[in-house]
Amino acid sequence: MKFGLHIILYILIFFSCLCCKRKGNESDQEDYRDRFLIREILDSVSVNPLQASNLLDSLLVIEKDSVTYYELLVVKAKAMMFLSKHDSSEILLNRAEDFYRRNKELPHIEDFYIQILNGKGNLFSRKTMFDSALVPYNQACSLCMKGGDKEKLVFLSLNLADAYLRAGHYDLSSYWYRYSLSLADSLQLPDEKRFPAYGGLGQVNMELRDFVRSDYYYDLAGKYYDRMTPHEKRFYLNNRGNSYYFREDYPSALTYFRRLMDFLQEYPEMTFERNITMVNLGDVFLSMGEIDSAAYYLDRCYNYFQKEENYSALYYIDTQLIELALKEDNVQLARKRLQNAVTPKYVEPDMVHIRNRYLQLYFEKVGDFKNAYYYQRENQRIDDSIRSERVKMRAAEIALKYKQDSTLMKKEILIREKQNEVLLLNQWLYRIVLIVVVLIAVSLFIVFYRKRKRDRDKWNMQQAMTSLRLENIRNRISPHFIFNVLNREVALQRTESDNLQNLIKIIRKNLEFTSHMAVTLADELDFVNTYIQLERRTLRNDFIYVEDIASDVDLKTVQVPSMLLQIPVENAIKHALRMKEGQQKLWIRIKKESEYIKIVICDNGGGYRPHSQNKGTGTGMKVLTQTIQLLNSYNRRQIVMTINNVSVEGGEVGCEVCFTVPFVYSYQLKGK
Numbered sequence: 001m002k003f004g005l006h007i008i009l010y011i012l013i014f015f016s017c018l019c020c021k022r023k024g025n026e027s028d029q030e031d032y033r034d035r036f037l038i039r040e041i042l043d044s045v046s047v048n049p050l051q052a053s054n055l056l057d058s059l060l061v062i063e064k065d066s067v068t069y070y071e072l073l074v075v076k077a078k079a080m081m082f083l084s085k086h087d088s089s090e091i092l093l094n095r096a097e098d099f100y101r102r103n104k105e106l107p108h109i110e111d112f113y114i115q116i117l118n119g120k121g122n123l124f125s126r127k128t129m130f131d132s133a134l135v136p137y138n139q140a141c142s143l144c145m146k147g148g149d150k151e152k153l154v155f156l157s158l159n160l161a162d163a164y165l166r167a168g169h170y171d172l173s174s175y176w177y178r179y180s181l182s183l184a185d186s187l188q189l190p191d192e193k194r195f196p197a198y199g200g201l202g203q204v205n206m207e208l209r210d211f212v213r214s215d216y217y218y219d220l221a222g223k224y225y226d227r228m229t230p231h232e233k234r235f236y237l238n239n240r241g242n243s244y245y246f247r248e249d250y251p252s253a254l255t256y257f258r259r260l261m262d263f264l265q266e267y268p269e270m271t272f273e274r275n276i277t278m279v280n281l282g283d284v285f286l287s288m289g290e291i292d293s294a295a296y297y298l299d300r301c302y303n304y305f306q307k308e309e310n311y312s313a314l315y316y317i318d319t320q321l322i323e324l325a326l327k328e329d330n331v332q333l334a335r336k337r338l339q340n341a342v343t344p345k346y347v348e349p350d351m352v353h354i355r356n357r358y359l360q361l362y363f364e365k366v367g368d369f370k371n372a373y374y375y376q377r378e379n380q381r382i383d384d385s386i387r388s389e390r391v392k393m394r395a396a397e398i399a400l401k402y403k404q405d406s407t408l409m410k411k412e413i414l415i416r417e418k419q420n421e422v423l424l425l426n427q428w429l430y431r432i433v434l435i436v437v438v439l440i441a442v443s444l445f446i447v448f449y450r451k452r453k454r455d456r457d458k459w460n461m462q463q464a465m466t467s468l469r470l471e472n473i474r475n476r477i478s479p480h481f482i483f484n485v486l487n488r489e490v491a492l493q494r495t496e497s498d499n500l501q502n503l504i505k506i507i508r509k510n511l512e513f514t515s516h517m518a519v520t521l522a523d524e525l526d527f528v529n530t531y532i533q534l535e536r537r538t539l540r541n542d543f544i545y546v547e548d549i550a551s552d553v554d555l556k557t558v559q560v561p562s563m564l565l566q567i568p569v570e571n572a573i574k575h576a577l578r579m580k581e582g583q584q585k586l587w588i589r590i591k592k593e594s595e596y597i598k599i600v601i602c603d604n605g606g607g608y609r610p611h612s613q614n615k616g617t618g619t620g621m622k623v624l625t626q627t628i629q630l631l632n633s634y635n636r637r638q639i640v641m642t643i644n645n646v647s648v649e650g651g652e653v654g655c656e657v658c659f660t661v662p663f664v665y666s667y668q669l670k671g672k
Helices: 002-023 027-047 049-060 067-082 086-102 109-126 130-145 150-166 168-187 195-207 211-222 229-247 250-264 271-287 291-308 311-327 331-340 348-367 369-402 407-476 478-490 499-515 521-538 566-575 619-632
Strands: 518-520 544-549 560-561 584-593 596-603 638-648 654-661
Touching: 002 499, 027 499, 049 560, 067 086, 067 109, 086 109, 109 130, 109 150, 130 150, 150 168, 150 195, 168 195, 195 211, 195 229, 211 229, 229 250, 229 271, 250 271, 271 311, 311 331, 348 369, 407 544, 407 619, 499 584, 518 521, 521 560, 521 566, 521 584, 560 619, 566 584, 566 596, 566 619, 566 654, 619 638
Parallel strands: 544 584
Antiparallel strands: 518 560, 584 596, 596 654, 638 654
């Protein structure tokens, strides 16, 4: 009914303008009619942009190459924006700007230019180019502050605040919303002129996740819902739904988005808004686990945004489609959608946060925990940034309250603020210098302390290793062992015993190896063979010893830590094979693997048993383990030792000691 009254009014104005044209009346009264006409059409654009556009086409036939004509072009550009015809809108605004540049000397032309700048800002905002929108909005506000219509400045500051909000500058957005409210107070504008600022402050606090303050401002704006234009109602319902979405109250969010969808069905020309609402519905259903409903809405809106080349919306939809594939356990489809997803030049922080959350789930699903951790950290960084913006916004609110004081008070506060800033700067300089000095001192202390601790640990390790090596040698050449061998030889009454020679050889080799960190594989195997010959008499005749050495291994050039083979072979014979019933077997396998030598010592003695009565003291393995740890601390590539119980031939269990030794390995202890 309201729009019908507008149409009647427009028809009367149309004929009035026509009569004025015929009479050639250029009086102030005609100019007033033009202003009234433009204001009425502007009010109707957001209600029904299609009918307003048709009416404008009729008026543009009459008004030719005048200020009113180009002002009507700017109004039509706004109607084209509401109809999502952005290219047509841009063309009309460029024509109006060309007229302004050619006629800067005309009276009140600056007011006309403010309308153009505001229109360009609106166009950039509709195209989600918010950083670009800030430029014309700031220009329009600056011109209006110099002498324009102050009531118009209220709405310009609202547009600027909206752009700062969408660009992620929450402190500046809060400032301009409050500036608009302050200006409305000074002009004594009615309350229904202020609800856009309340809604904007509600959205700012929603972005900062301060939902208590957000609800407070949304409730203030909601009191004027019946007086809102269709687009204002759309923004209110959409943002209110988003506030519940971000606090994960999905049923409440769904209620607002469904209410918005029902409302938009009454306005067929609001295609863009309807499709954006479908995206939001898809996200809510996805978060609630209702996959079929989510897929339904996402499929309906995807083609529209693809046709419009709205990459911000496509980014949002792609994010949900990735999560949809994951919820359907279709990791391959999720990977494909991730690879084909669009990447716009600018993405709102909330969209990045949602995409990061879904990417974290995706990489957890595929087992790529490194990337999952990365996106988790990115969201933590965004949350930290939001908290920082909340602090900045509080500071902006305080500053704005000061600016609402009287002019004299403002000047006094400004002077004091500058003095405080200088004082604070000096204090901060002193503090920073002091903190830097303290940090340097603490850093130097930590570096020297860690160096001394590292040197002390290395020294202790070397001392412990040397002590264990000597203890192991004493165990090997203990009188009990020597006298047992000698008694056997005396009993055999052999004047030249091979075993005595082997005993002498093994004692000599032990002493030689003690002074070396590394020996060749040939020397180590020679020692093992000598030791096995000595111990054969303590084993049964069916004892089998096998050496399996790959033909491409040069035993005389490959070096290994001393006792690398001795200690595992000695443990296998003493603690596994000597007391074993049945056939006794011992294997040593050596082969090349890429840039490493792999050495395996295996027996069939029943495997490693920690609580066995025949397990020994473990001194030898301590020596070997600490030697490898010490050497590894000086090398980028590491020697790796593993001990496992394995199944061997005949279904028996044995102990397998495996070493992986790099070809390029240093046996020099640089700290010595």
